[in-house]
Amino acid sequence: MKLDPVSLRLFVAVMEESAIARAAAREHIAPSAASRRLAELEQQLGVELFARSNRGMRATEAAQALLHLARGVLNEMDGIALQMRDYGSGVRGQVRLVANISAITQFLPGELQSFMARHPKVHVRLQEQISSAIARSVAENAADVGILNDGHYGEQLLLLPYREDELVLAVPAGHALARRRRVRLSDALPHDLVSTHPGSAIHHQLLRAAADAGLPLKLRMQVTSYDALCLMVAAGLGLGVLPRGSARLYQRALDIRLVTLDEPWAQRHLMLALRAGEAPSGATRLLVEHLQAHREAAP
Numbered sequence: 001m002k003l004d005p006v007s008l009r010l011f012v013a014v015m016e017e018s019a020i021a022r023a024a025a026r027e028h029i030a031p032s033a034a035s036r037r038l039a040e041l042e043q044q045l046g047v048e049l050f051a052r053s054n055r056g057m058r059a060t061e062a063a064q065a066l067l068h069l070a071r072g073v074l075n076e077m078d079g080i081a082l083q084m085r086d087y088g089s090g091v092r093g094q095v096r097l098v099a100n101i102s103a104i105t106q107f108l109p110g111e112l113q114s115f116m117a118r119h120p121k122v123h124v125r126l127q128e129q130i131s132s133a134i135a136r137s138v139a140e141n142a143a144d145v146g147i148l149n150d151g152h153y154g155e156q157l158l159l160l161p162y163r164e165d166e167l168v169l170a171v172p173a174g175h176a177l178a179r180r181r182r183v184r185l186s187d188a189l190p191h192d193l194v195s196t197h198p199g200s201a202i203h204h205q206l207l208r209a210a211a212d213a214g215l216p217l218k219l220r221m222q223v224t225s226y227d228a229l230c231l232m233v234a235a236g237l238g239l240g241v242l243p244r245g246s247a248r249l250y251q252r253a254l255d256i257r258l259v260t261l262d263e264p265w266a267q268r269h270l271m272l273a274l275r276a277g278e279a280p281s282g283a284t285r286l287l288v289e290h291l292q293a294h295r296e297a298a299p
Contacts, residue, residue, distance in 0.1 A: 003044065005077055007037045008070045011049070014038065015059060015067050071141040093283030094123040098134045099147035100201070103270055105226055106245035107163055107294070108147075115290045122283045130199045138273045144284045146273035149201045159271040160288070163295055165243045167202065167266040169259045170233045177239070178257040185263055186213045192220040192238035194229050202241055205265055230254050
């Protein structure tokens with residue numbers, strides 16, 4: 001039995017898009033041809049991948065199992081293609097890295113630059129995701145290694161220490177709280193807040209902290225990046241919580257003040273996530289060792 005990689009890619013697209021039409025558009029194939037390829041794939045494998053009804057298609061347990069396997073196979077094929085295509089330039093391996101915005105803005109630029117300088121034969125593909133999505137991507141073999149906030153993500157992941165960061169309160173320069181050295185979150189809750197998007201770890205932490213304090217969370221707006229958050233704070237549209245290292249990138253240019261949050265949850269741990277029970281590839285192992293070495297050298 002010979003499996004067509006085009007059909008495997010289409011299958012993965014259907015699983016990720018939850019619709020044949022969107023998957024077909026993503027893979028640049030007609031919907032009718034996509035349906036035919038899926039039917040042929042089911043016939044080759046001898047299993048039903050999708051339960052079809054008037055309401056549409058529902059992925060079966062076999063489809064969920066195949067998704068994990070297909071991603072691994074396609075990643076290996078992509079790795080072969082990259083190594084052969086770029087053999088002359090020395091690129092011989094690849095690592096699929098997913099990380100949250102805190103790691104990307106505070107630590108990864110310099111660490112990836114030094115890694116690529118030291119290992120020019122390794123190609124790193126970086127994608128930003130929130131921590132819950134990162135855990136899913138690594139567990140489902142959509143990524144080789146992830147960087148996320150410490151937490152409980154199930155037995156499928158092996159978590160290794162990476163870095164520590166600190167959440168602070170960003171306030172406009174003329175705000176009353178700007179003169180304080182330390183504040184509790186309860187000091188900020190009476191004011192309008194600018195938060196990150198609903199799925200982010202910081203947003204969830206704000207919701208929990210406000211509930212614990214018995215105070216409402218006065219969200220004026222939500223944004224998807226730290227630069228947007230700092231711009232809104234500088235414009236006087238609210239106060240914001242974000243990592244100190246990320247805020248420092250914008251502090252001087254925007255004339256905002258960073259106030260220490262006197263909360264136990266303000267001290268956070270970032271972790272490296274790998275699939276439990278699987279030995280990482282050589283390139284992935286090199287990257288993990290490099291990132292951990294930077295952690296040990298950090299002040």
